[in-house]
Amino acid sequence: MKTWAEVEKIQPLASRIITNSIKKDRISHAYLIQGERGTGKEAIARLIAKGLFCEEKRGIEPCNECVNCKRITSGNHPDVHWIEPEGKSIKKEQVENLQKEFTYSGLESNQKVYVVKDADTLTTNASNRILKFLEEPSQQTTAIMLTENSRAILTTIRSRCQVIDLKPLNPASFRDKLKEEGMDNRNASLFSVLTNNLDEAKHWSEEEWFAESRKLMVQLIEMFSSKPEDVYLFIHSHLLPHLKDRDNQERGLDLLLLAFRDILYFSIGNEEGLVFFDSQEEIVERLAMEFSQEKLIEILNAILQAKRKLKQNVQPMLVFEQLMLQIKR
Ligand SMILES: [Zn+2]
Incomplete structure (x- = not known):
């Protein structure tokens, strides 16, 4: 999903909430996006980042063509940092490294975004570091936490974020998608109810x-x-x-x-x-x-x-x- 119009189709509520704040130029300084696998968490995180960095926005939509958009798509934007678990958890050192990088500000602009994947795997120490970040909100820093299970996130973190709940994918539309990908009827029907994740479904069918x-x-x-x-x-x-x-x-x-x-x-x-x-x-x-x-x-x-x-x-x-x-x- 590379546009809000596409997100709108499967996550209408989430799309409306976030695009409204883009329109008003009032992006939250912290989001907690919760949803099962395959519901669009990462795509939404990239779209939020593009909303802040795209040079050729058309209304709320990013152009997906400019240098900033392309770098965000490929995960190489110098001011958009991704943290994900190393092994089973996200450790304090990872958050510290991120904060260090943030202090070398002004690489591209003062605007910074960090995305924490599987935020429920933050260790307690790492959570506390993040919390410090959130307690001193800067206009120019946006935190986006992604998780399948927001109940596993510290309440103190959750209360400082705008929580966005993603809906599970509708099995019927997912089944159609699997068929489009070349899966036969029997597998498409079965796997559309066993998972929400396209890659997993394909892997299982083989x-x-x-x-x-x-x-x-x-x-x-x-x-x-x-x-x-x-x-x-x-x-x-x-x-x-x-x-x-x-x-x-x-x-x-x-x-x-x-x-x-x-x-x-x-x-x-x-x-x-x-x-x-x-x-x-x-x-x-x-x-x-x-x-x-x-x-x-x-x-x-x-x-x-x-x-x-x-x-x-x-x-x-x-x-x-x-x-x-x-x-x-
Ligand atoms: Zn762009």
């Missing part, structure tokens, strides 16, 4: 792991009606060895949830809503005959409960065994 997981989930569901006595053996010999770590196990439960949700959708006549079985109506039709709607709702709740247990570090084998019992019952 991974053998997902294709295999889908197959295993279908086999498992079929087994509940055809050979329920084999379910245990199947999860120990096929499913769990495939779901090696906690990430995989959680994702596996997500897939199972979507599959059962599709069966419920199909049985109540909402075929539009299919994501796991998109373009595979003959399979879902067959499965829908095996489970009552009441049972399906019970199963969906059991899977959600299993997800919570995994998060609470209950042994995966136990979680899956209990879940299978609940489904079979």
Whole structure:
């Protein structure tokens, strides 16, 4: 997204708030932009910076052609600094280095922007350094903090920022985008509900792991009606060895949830809503005959409960065994 007009389409509220302040020449001295992956945090940060530095602005829109715009796009503008985690966190030294650089002012202008990516990873010491910055606001410094989780940010920092909440992407428009990128219907439907991130979706669609997981989930569901006595053996010999770590196990439960949700959708006549079985109506039709709607709702709740247990570090084998019992019952 290189213009506010594009941001407006997916984040109308955020766009309106910020462009209003650009129009009035009253850019906030600190923003905290919160939103999931893929919702446009970095693009908005670049647009704010361009609003301050572009030499050929057309109304609120940057030209995207001048030297300043180009440098901001490529991340090389001398007065627009980006800080991101080194390893797992953003350390005090990183913030100190930034402040040092700021004191060599007047490189290009006195205007400075700093963008803190994953601001929830600031260590306490680093947070306190940033706080100092925010407590002495300068007309010419703009801080932009980006985070997926603003609750993890010190309240003292949050209270000094204008908080901008980004909406999660709408799965339908994201699915269309994935199709435009060349993904087939089945993958586009599934990945548009599993992630908001284009690169992640593309990466997953090329991974053998997902294709295999889908197959295993279908086999498992079929087994509940055809050979329920084999379910245990199947999860120990096929499913769990495939779901090696906690990430995989959680994702596996997500897939199972979507599959059962599709069966419920199909049985109540909402075929539009299919994501796991998109373009595979003959399979879902067959499965829908095996489970009552009441049972399906019970199963969906059991899977959600299993997800919570995994998060609470209950042994995966136990979680899956209990879940299978609940489904079979
Ligand atoms: Zn420009």
